[in-house]
Amino acid sequence: MKFLFDSDTWQEIYSSIRKNKIRTAITIIGVMWGIFLLVVLLGAAKGVENNFNKIFGDFATNSVFVWAQQTSKPFKGFQEGKSLTLKMSDLESIKKEIKGLEFVVPRHQTQALTVNKFKTGMFGVFGDYPEFDKVQKRNLVYGRFINDNDIKEKKKICVIEDEIYKQLFDKDENPIGQYIKINDINYNVVGMYKEGQVGSGGPQGNIHIPFTTFQQVYNRGDSVGWMMITGQPGFDITQIEADVKLLLKTLHKVHPEDERAFGSFNLGKEIAKVTGFLTGMQFLTWFVGISTLIAGVFAIGNILLITVKERTKEIGIRRALGAKPWEIKRHIILESVFLTSIAGALGIIFGGLVLMLIDATMGQGDEAALTNPTVDIPVIIIAAITLVVLGSLIGLIPAHTAVSIRPIEALREE
Amino acid sequence: MISIRNLHKSYPMGKDSLHVLKGLNLEIKEGEFVSIMGSSGSGKSTLLNIVGLLDEHDSGEYYLNNQLIEKLDEKKAAILRNKFLGFVFQSFNLINYKNALENVALPLYYKGIGRKERNAIALEYLEKVGLKDRANHLPNELSGGEKQRVAVARALVTNPKVILADEPTGALDSVNSQAVMELLKEINRSGMTVFVITHEEDIAAETDRIVRLKDGVIISDEKTIKKAIV
Numbered sequence: 086m087k088f089l090f091d092s093d094t095w096q097e098i099y100s101s102i103r104k105n106k107i108r109t110a111i112t113i114i115g116v117m118w119g120i121f122l123l124v125v126l127l128g129a130a131k132g133v134e135n136n137f138n139k140i141f142g143d144f145a146t147n148s149v150f151v152w153a154q155q156t157s158k159p160f161k162g163f164q165e166g167k168s169l170t171l172k173m174s175d176l177e178s179i180k181k182e183i184k185g186l187e188f189v190v191p192r193h194q195t196q197a198l199t200v201n202k203f204k205t206g207m208f209g210v211f212g213d214y215p216e217f218d219k220v221q222k223r224n225l226v227y228g229r230f231i232n233d234n235d236i237k238e239k240k241k242i243c244v245i246e247d248e249i250y251k252q253l254f255d256k257d258e259n260p261i262g263q264y265i266k267i268n269d270i271n272y273n274v275v276g277m278y279k280e281g282q283v284g285s286g287g288p289q290g291n292i293h294i295p296f297t298t299f300q301q302v303y304n305r306g307d308s309v310g311w312m313m314i315t316g317q318p319g320f321d322i323t324q325i326e327a328d329v330k331l332l333l334k335t336l337h338k339v340h341p342e343d344e345r346a347f348g349s350f351n352l353g354k355e356i357a358k359v360t361g362f363l364t365g366m367q368f369l370t371w372f373v374g375i376s377t378l379i380a381g382v383f384a385i386g387n388i389l390l391i392t393v394k395e396r397t398k399e400i401g402i403r404r405a406l407g408a409k410p411w412e413i414k415r416h417i418i419l420e421s422v423f424l425t426s427i428a429g430a431l432g433i434i435f436g437g438l439v440l441m442l443i444d445a446t447m448g449q450g451d452e453a454a455l456t457n458p459t460v461d462i463p464v465i466i467i468a469a470i471t472l473v474v475l476g477s478l479i480g481l482i483p484a485h486t487a488v489s490i491r492p493i494e495a496l497r498e499e
Numbered sequence: 500m501i502s503i504r505n506l507h508k509s510y511p512m513g514k515d516s517l518h519v520l521k522g523l524n525l526e527i528k529e530g531e532f533v534s535i536m537g538s539s540g541s542g543k544s545t546l547l548n549i550v551g552l553l554d555e556h557d558s559g560e561y562y563l564n565n566q567l568i569e570k571l572d573e574k575k576a577a578i579l580r581n582k583f584l585g586f587v588f589q590s591f592n593l594i595n596y597k598n599a600l601e602n603v604a605l606p607l608y609y610k611g612i613g614r615k616e617r618n619a620i621a622l623e624y625l626e627k628v629g630l631k632d633r634a635n636h637l638p639n640e641l642s643g644g645e646k647q648r649v650a651v652a653r654a655l656v657t658n659p660k661v662i663l664a665d666e667p668t669g670a671l672d673s674v675n676s677q678a679v680m681e682l683l684k685e686i687n688r689s690g691m692t693v694f695v696i697t698h699e700e701d702i703a704a705e706t707d708r709i710v711r712l713k714d715g716v717i718i719s720d721e722k723t724i725k726k727a728i729v
Binding site: 096100101398399402404407409411412491493496 | 586597
């Protein structure tokens with residue numbers, strides 16, 4: 086390997102590359118284009134993925150919502166059309182019976198007129214447990230979310246969305262510690278959060294109050310409006326969904342095949358569709374990128390092959406002067422590796438610059454199509470290594486051709 | 500130095516084969532100045548290629564520097580060429596994107612000699628052929644005679660045992676031809692074996708011994724008379 090650090094080796098390569106500038110430029114552009122496309126496509130795909138993550142990031146992706154409806158089949162003496170209501174005791178049973186659960190969060194929901202001084206608005210009001218913050222992360226700007234003490238003491242406090250702040254408060258006013266009236270009951274504002282891209286309560290804005298407070302104020306007894314269930318990593322959320330519904334049917338004396346008694350929405354399943362699309366897109370990206378790369382490397386091999394034919398006589402002279410076949414081979418392979426490496430480095434640099442440009446023009450703000458389009462360093466390293474390996478492999482072909490021509494034939498070439 | 504016994508060589512020509520060398524016997528001692536003469540197709544170039552290890556013979560024995568040459572792989576042949584042989588070609592065969600100095604230094608590169616030493620030796624040999632001031636010129640900036648002198652310097656630079664010259668004056672006018680022949684004579688006087696291939700009588704006459712080839716056999720092998728006079 087000593088020859089790699091020998092300035093003479095590089096001098097030889099430099100002079101033969103310099104000899105044909107156009108060929109060198111075209112060769113470099115071929116491979117550069119390949120790795121450039123790979124970097125840009127991967128970066129863009131990553132940007133789209135980041136964007137989806139930004140939109141869905143606030144949700145636990147392995148979660149399912151379950152609520153009660155009406156039966157559609159008679160069972161055990163009950164007629165069809167029986168109204169069902171979830172109870173707090175159902176939650177305890179679910180927690181006890183079903184394996185692989187992370188959180189079971191009960192919620193209540195209503196709409197209410199909300200007043201702050203002279204400003205009013207209709208907003209969604211939710212009764213929540215502190216765990217809700219874990220299932221659906223609230224990005225708190227001021228204050229805190231509901232805590233256990235609020236639940237225990239049924240405190241009249243609320244956490245509001247920034248949308249409500251905009252509608253009910255003056256600009257630059259600190260909402261914390263202020264009182265707002267929801268259905269003529271005063272609530273102390275303890276927190277304000279910024280809603281992510283997907284709101285769950287429509288455009289009006291949401292207010293969260295302690296679950297127990299909600300039960301008392303709106304006379305809901307120990308009923309539960311609906312619940313959010315999240316599974317632990319490694320457990321199939323679709324299976325959990327089915328298990329929970331079957332358990333609820335047993336508890337509420339509903340026909341096991343009654344499909345309408347309990348409604349559910351499997352967020353995991355919906356998001357899996359999107360991520361499946363993302364995976365497909367990434368596969369496509371890799372496929373296109375690597376194919377282009379291979380095409381580029383073949384272009385290098387092809388051009389080197391042509392040059393070797395052009396240089397047959399020169400190679401013959403060198404061999405007459407005592408160049409060993411291996412030295413000729415090494416020279417051509419090194420040339421190939423050198424060209425691919427330079428091209429690869431340029432492609433990565435240009436790809437990075439274009440990603441920066443994309444980020445600057447399309448990646449800013451809430452409406453951005455791409456968020457933080459990046460390519461991981463290991464991916465770049467792997468791509469670079471692949472290039473060098475492919476470069477040396479493709480260099481073998483012209484190198485072999487160069488050596489297989491006997492010096493006497495090479496010298497006869499005019 | 501060179502010893503050839505019953506050497507045969509044929510080239511395949513489609514289904515048939517062309518028998519070029521038909522049992523040659525030749526003995527060249529160290530320090531001799533030999534020319535091989537013959538019309539085209541007589542097999543003289545083939546002989547030179549075999550002697551120069553650029554081609555392989557079919558049968559017979561070839562000793563170079565008392566070493567039997569048989570079944571050489573390319574690597575060994577390359578080493579032997581580099582060590583024992585220096586080539587001068589009719590068409591000069593300089594590498595056109597390297598300057599005179601780099602061309603002369605190239606055999607030393609393949610010998611594994613470092614850059615500084617290599618260039619110093621190359622310059623020394625360029626001086627010997629009178630082209631020191633042309634060291635940084637590319638081949639296309641040199642005249643035919645100068646090119647051939649650079650080629651001679653390149654052949655000499657490894658200090659080989661034998662100089663093989665294939666029609667060294669074939670592409671030169673008579674003045675330059677004479678200059679190159681003088682150079683070869685001088686080299687011979689320093690003790691190097693010189694082996695020239697030519698079809699020109701006056702060039703052959705400058706050498707010490709003329710071997711005439713016809714249809715793959717040696718028809719005559721005699722010392723030149725001029726040598727006796729001098």
